[in-house]
Amino acid sequence: MRILSISTGKISPLFGIDHPDHKVVNSGIKKDVVSSLEQPNIVLVRKVGIDGDEQADFSVHGGLEKAIYAYPAEHYNFWNELLAREVKRTEPIGHGFVGENLSVEGFTEADVWVGDIWQIGEVELEVVKLREPCFKFNARMGYKGSAKAMIQSRRSGWYLKVHQGGTIKAGDGIIVTPGRRETNIDMQNAFLLRKEQQKDLF
Structure with a gap:
């Protein structure tokens, strides 16, 4: 289990959003x-995340509880x-495209438990929760069904x-110390x- 790549991004305009109140956000x-x-x-990791990374809306990504977003590289297929x-997209997307900071190898959502501790060299991280996609994810992917596909396929990734x-750097191994192991990301x-299926009933 290791990091395949590390990605950061600056706040920038996102266009073509399928949202009634926003054309650009x-x-x-x-x-x-x-x-x-x-x-x-x-790459330097701080309490608020990876150095050089920015978030526009701390309610969905960022802050102390969601400082780093990890995603299984295996999901890109x-x-x-x-x-x-x-x-009909012809150019494949690659690491970092779905917005993750850490593209990781050897994990699925079923393997990752809330409260688990990840040790990467001197850096210590804790698994917090899944990523819930929103309309910005649809805009980034260029497909209005992307958020729904992430939920239905249960390929969410998780926050740390x-x-x-x-x-830390790409290639670093990840040592996992189990937490209470009551809830995993797949659960x-x-x-x-x-919850989303129940919404669709009304």
């Missing part, structure tokens, strides 16, 4: 890889197949809080899916 979802296996640059089919800052996804 600021977002930090557009991220670029700053550390990769090919170029494993060292799903998104590339979906976008090729639904919007920072207990101990320090430096949270299943609950969110049921």
Whole structure:
């Protein structure tokens, strides 16, 4: 289990949003890889997240409880197949595109439990909760069904809080210390899916 890449982004305008009240909105979802296996640059982690990363709306991403967003790199095959089919996208998307800071290998939502501690060198992180997609995710993906697809497929990724800052880089291994192991991210996804299905009934 390791980090394949680290991505950060600045707040910038996001266009083409399928939302009745917004044509343009600021977002930090557009991220670029700053550390990769090919170029494993060292990145500083602070209590509020990765150095150089910005968030426009702390209610959905950022702050101490959602400082870092991790996403399984294995999910990118799903998104590339979906976008090729639904919007005829020909250029595949890559790490960081869905807005994650850490593209990780060796985890699925069923393997990741709320309260687990991740040790990456001197950096200590704690798993907090799943990512709930919104209309900004649809705009970023260029497909209005993206948020629904994330919920239905239960490929959400998860947020981490920072207990101990320090430096990390792509290629670093992740050592997991189990927490109470009462709820995993897949369970949270299943609950969110049921809630969204109930909304659709009204």
